Amino acid sequence: xxxxxLDIVYVLVAIAVFAVVGVxxxxxxxx
Amino acid sequence: xxxxFGMLQILTLVIxxxxxxxxxxxxxxxxxxxxxxxxxxxxxxxxxxxxxxxxQSWRLYLRSVLIFSLxxxxxxxxxQRLQAVLPYALGFPAIPExxxxxxxxxxxSNTNWQSYSPxxxxxxxxxxxxxxxxxxxxxxxxxxxxxxxxxxxAYRKSGxxxxxxxxxxxxxxxxxxxxxxxxxIVLIAGGVIQNFNGFDSVTTITGGTQSIPGGPxxxxxAIKMLGNNGGGFYNANSAHPFENPTAWTNLFEIFLxxxxxxxxxxxxxxxxxxxxxxxxxxxVMASIFAVSLTAMTLFETLTGGAATRLAGxxxxxxxxxxxxxxxxxxxxxxxxxxxxxxxxxxxxxxxxGGFMAMxxxxxxxxxxGGGGSGLYGMLILAVIAVFIAGLLVGRTPEYLGKKIGxxxxxxxxxxxxxxPTLALAGTALSFAIPAVxxxxxxxxxxxxGLHGLSEVLYAFTSAANNNGSAFxxxxxxxxxxxxxxxxxxxxxxxxxxxxxxxxxxxxxxQDKIPATAGTLPTHRPQFVGLLIGVSVLVTxxxxxxxxxxxxxxxxxx
Numbered sequence: 001x002x003x004x005x006l007d008i009v010y011v012l013v014a015i016a017v018f019a020v021v022g023v024x025x026x027x028x029x030x031x
Numbered sequence: 032x033x034x035x036f037g038m039l040q041i042l043t044l045v046i047x048x049x050x051x052x053x054x055x056x057x058x059x060x061x062x063x064x065x066x067x068x069x070x071x072x073x074x075x076x077x078x079x080x081x082x083x084x085x086x087q088s089w090r091l092y093l094r095s096v097l098i099f100s101l102x103x104x105x106x107x108x109x110x111q112r113l114q115a116v117l118p119y120a121l122g123f124p125a126i127p128e129x130x131x132x133x134x135x136x137x138x139x140s141n142t143n144w145q146s147y148s149p150x151x152x153x154x155x156x157x158x159x160x161x162x163x164x165x166x167x168x169x170x171x172x173x174x175x176x177x178x179x180x181x182x183x184x185a186y187r188k189s190g191x192x193x194x195x196x197x198x199x200x201x202x203x204x205x206x207x208x209x210x211x212x213x214x215x216i217v218l219i220a221g222g223v224i225q226n227f228n229g230f231d232s233v234t235t236i237t238g239g240t241q242s243i244p245g246g247p248x249x250x251x252x253a254i255k256m257l258g259n260n261g262g263g264f265y266n267a268n269s270a271h272p273f274e275n276p277t278a279w280t281n282l283f284e285i286f287l288x289x290x291x292x293x294x295x296x297x298x299x300x301x302x303x304x305x306x307x308x309x310x311x312x313x314x315v316m317a318s319i320f321a322v323s324l325t326a327m328t329l330f331e332t333l334t335g336g337a338a339t340r341l342a343g344x345x346x347x348x349x350x351x352x353x354x355x356x357x358x359x360x361x362x363x364x365x366x367x368x369x370x371x372x373x374x375x376x377x378x379x380x381x382x383x384g385g386f387m388a389m390x391x392x393x394x395x396x397x398x399x400g401g402g403g404s405g406l407y408g409m410l411i412l413a414v415i416a417v418f419i420a421g422l423l424v425g426r427t428p429e430y431l432g433k434k435i436g437x438x439x440x441x442x443x444x445x446x447x448x449x450x451p452t453l454a455l456a457g458t459a460l461s462f463a464i465p466a467v468x469x470x471x472x473x474x475x476x477x478x479x480g481l482h483g484l485s486e487v488l489y490a491f492t493s494a495a496n497n498n499g500s501a502f503x504x505x506x507x508x509x510x511x512x513x514x515x516x517x518x519x520x521x522x523x524x525x526x527x528x529x530x531x532x533x534x535x536x537x538x539x540x541q542d543k544i545p546a547t548a549g550t551l552p553t554h555r556p557q558f559v560g561l562l563i564g565v566s567v568l569v570t571x572x573x574x575x576x577x578x579x580x581x582x583x584x585x586x587x588x
Contacts, residue, residue, distance in 0.1 A: 004128060010128050
């Protein structure tokens with residue numbers, strides 16, 4: 001099985017979603 | 032006679048739930064408050080370097096939840112992509128990228144949306160090593176977060192809300208594993224299959240050959256229902272006779288869905304030191320459940336036109352062995368919790384019956400909701416209700432001795448906006464972007480018009496609320512739906528958790544203020560009524576426009 005471009009894209013999407021949640025959590029501290 | 036059997040079924044369920052409510056609720060309360068660790072737990076804590084005696088701030092608790100879940104998504108993604116080289120793959124190839132992402136997001140977020148036919152896509156390695164593992168862990172995360180919020184209400188002037196790793200481990204080892212084991216045995220006794228046979232080829236009575244897929248179904252079914260997961264071993268989910276063979280297993284599966292979420296209200300009452308508070312929350316959940324079940328059963332029995340009434344009800348898409356009552360009881364339980372399992376096809380429900388399934392999810396799945404997520408969702412609504420009551424009669428908003436100030440109300444308000452935003456934005460984008468709309472209409476929707484809108488709305492509502500049930504008419508295994516529904520599931524799970532834990536931290540830091548004549552009692556029927564009203568009104572106001580364009584318009588057509 002070879003790593004495809006889509007694999008990288010979806011892994012980055014997953015990490016990005018959690019990063020967004022993390023950024024929101026940072027913002028919540030200032031509420 | 033059908034109605035009598037239906038009512039007996041409901042009565043049996045109520046008795047079963049009443050029997051376990053107290054012992055299970057008290058057991059969970061003890062489990063989360065004791066300082067004693069089991070030997071196996073101590074070994075596990077040593078392995079991952081956790082001090083079980085030290086508690087975490089809400090920020091650290093949240094960080095632990097997010098890191099643990101991100102690792103879960105990545106591992107499950109990798110497992111699916113490597114399926115072809117894994118043992119017990121049953122000859123299935125690697126899962127495509129988009130579907131792997133969707134499924135990883137789905138099972139880690141406790142949604143269990145399935146854009147695929149599991150029995151012809153996933154081998155045993157992925158089913159058991161990936162999906163079942165997440166069936167345990169994802170609900171354990173939900174329960175842990177709920178317990179952190181309870182601690183926020185119970186603690187005084189504390190900078191901590193518990194230890195995520197301890198809560199996760201205890202939920203998994205002391206609650207979910209033993210109960211799942213017992214439930215699996217009961218299901219096997221009821222006729223659910225449990226084997227590693229792969230595919231059996233049989234000759235039919237007409238001389239043809241048929242391939243019958245076997246598998247470790249009962250063990251997966253137990254945690255699927257108990258953990259409010261809902262992802263089936265077969266594409267037909269709990270409508271499949273190997274997963275749910277009889278009316279008795281059907282009732283038992285419904286019981287499994289509801290046992291922990293309802294019992295958690297008892298745990299809540301115990302942990303905050305006032306059992307009446309837990310009873311009040313239970314009353315709210317049970318009332319909404321009863322009204323929803325009644326409405327859905329009436330819609331499926333009495334509406335749908337003359338042909339349906341002559342047939343005794345809307346039986347299309349329902350199993351003869353469950354009938355309408357067994358189907359609506361299952362559907363109500365599945366959509367009011369975050370389970371999303373189906374024993375009948377919701378797409379074939381009458382338009383108003385389908386509306387009820389959708390409305391149940393839009394309530395935020397709080398009656399009784401998913402394992403943990405239902406309780407924390409309802410407690411957020413309780414905060415909103417206390418605030419509204421304060422505005423109405425000029426009382427200082429407080430809940431269980433904690434002041435509901437601007438910060439708390441901001442956190443609660445944003446929480447309730449997250450899932451509607453995801454559901455409505457996802458639906459809107461599916462039709463607003465010309466290229467996407469063309470693809471959705473060509474590939475995914477076979478019922479254009481009002482029903483097509485309902486199907487897409489149902490999909491995003493299910494994903495954003497982490498339910499996972501499907502309307503069944505939508506082809507969702509496309510790049511657009513795999514990606515956007517996957518993102519909706521992750522954001523719909525973890526963004527609300529941010530606000531729940533922030534609220535827990537904010538409440539834990541406060542001292543308790545004594546009740547005065549100006550304090551609104553939150554254990555009386557008056558508050559129960561107010562909380563029911565708030566729960567329904569918030570949903571109705573948020574979703575009414577799109578419901579009017581979809582299922583309501585269809586029902587009135």
